[in-house]
Amino acid sequence: MVSDYDYSDDPACDEYLASHSPEDIIEGFTNAIAPSTYEEFLQSAIYAMKHCIAIVEQSGNRYYSFGEEELNSLLAGLMMGQSFSASTEKNRRGKIDITIEYGDFSWLVEAKLGKTNNYIFEGLLQILTRYATSEPDFGLLVYFQDKAPLTKFNKWCDYIDNEDWKKYSEKKEILEEVLDYIPKGECKSIESDNQMLAQRQMTTSHGSSINIQYLGVNLYHNPLDDSGRTGKGKNVFHAKQTVQNEYLAYQENADCDVDKLMRALGVIFEQSKDFNKM
Template sequence: MNGLEQMTLEQVENGSLNLWLPNCTLGLQRDLYGRDYDSFINCIYETLDLIISRIDMHPHLRARDSEDRTTLEMVNAFRFTGILAEQDAYYNGNCDFSINFRDNFVWLGEAKLDNSNTHIMEGFRQLVDRYVTGSKVQKEGALLIYCRLSNPTEVLQKWRDYLLQKETEESEYSIRFLEDPLEEGARYFYTVHRHKSSGQLFKVKHLTVSLHDVASDKSAKTRKNCSHSCLKCCK
């Protein structure tokens, strides 16, 4: 049993037995994710990274997905792990993505397709000016950018440049970029700013999810043709 008969709860919790007990380790870590704010946030982003990596694998099945469809899939995946995520829960408006641990810790995320930087900016405003309170139980949130028109690297760089230029010109939020410049191949960056209504620092993770299908072989082109009739994607 490789000494597992003498294992301790601490060993399971800290991951040292992950090789032999991966499900037990992950399950316990999920069960304890609400013990403090850092554990809460770390668990959310570790889980989100795993879910996004799976979504990235099948762009041809997701290239026409809406914001709501993609968000719902991630919300459902969270719930299967035991983390009770919600879609369109009310936080001074219907927030796309939320995780509330007994009102002790709250994480909110707003999702936008990469239609334009102005469209993404509206998502940022919704998140930081309407939904989050910036209180001690809501210190961090995320802006999820669903990259359907372009690849995530390009979308993220253009969004960062847009936000930086807008902040330089208007200084509306006094945003501080925690990664400057973006690392090669980065799929996210963080910003911190003074929350308008609470006066406290609020941290935003700007992260990308790829729905971008670039397959160009013959069978892929055939596959991309819509198999039904609708005004949005059929001529």
């Protein structure tokens, strides 16, 4: 469940504009452009990332089939256009997907395709047990390429808050250790105009408290108009997504829809030159 966040301290939100004087508003935006404290940096970095995500989402017809590395490079490039230094695969106890920097400040971001909650959870474990030490904040970016991204984002928040991760951790024989890293709590929304941006407090293997910012990206693109229905590339991509989803469901001992799987394989084989030559 995503609970409320106080927007009145964020110069990017309408609540801030309504409750502050013109002088405070100017100062707030100056801090966002040229942050002088870590808090100002983080606030402006999240706001800039939200803007970059919106650019990618608005061009979802171009990027819906991109992989993790391609999407990370795209967002890092866009962040550089927002006056930040941004890089991919920078080493910090392992290869960090995206590193955002401004002066001496940095915000690290791990990215995962939103295949299943268990798959996203592996990204969270990377943050808590591999990368993070004394960082006060860390981003977890999730690319949703399947239908109903908002529903999937909320289910991810519930997966953590309702402790559904315990079943997966027990299966992987890591539950006893992971219990130390994820205290009981709730996701908190951190943007009034973005429904896939939330924050959750956790603990790193270093023993320090850390805020994990969840950032969802809507890459679902499946137009059903006449020209959309006949798009071969789009249809094959979604068929592959279906095959992947059914296989992951099978792996996790969930119900597998064999009819849906067969229809998806049919779409893939129909577009396969090698299959047609057999």
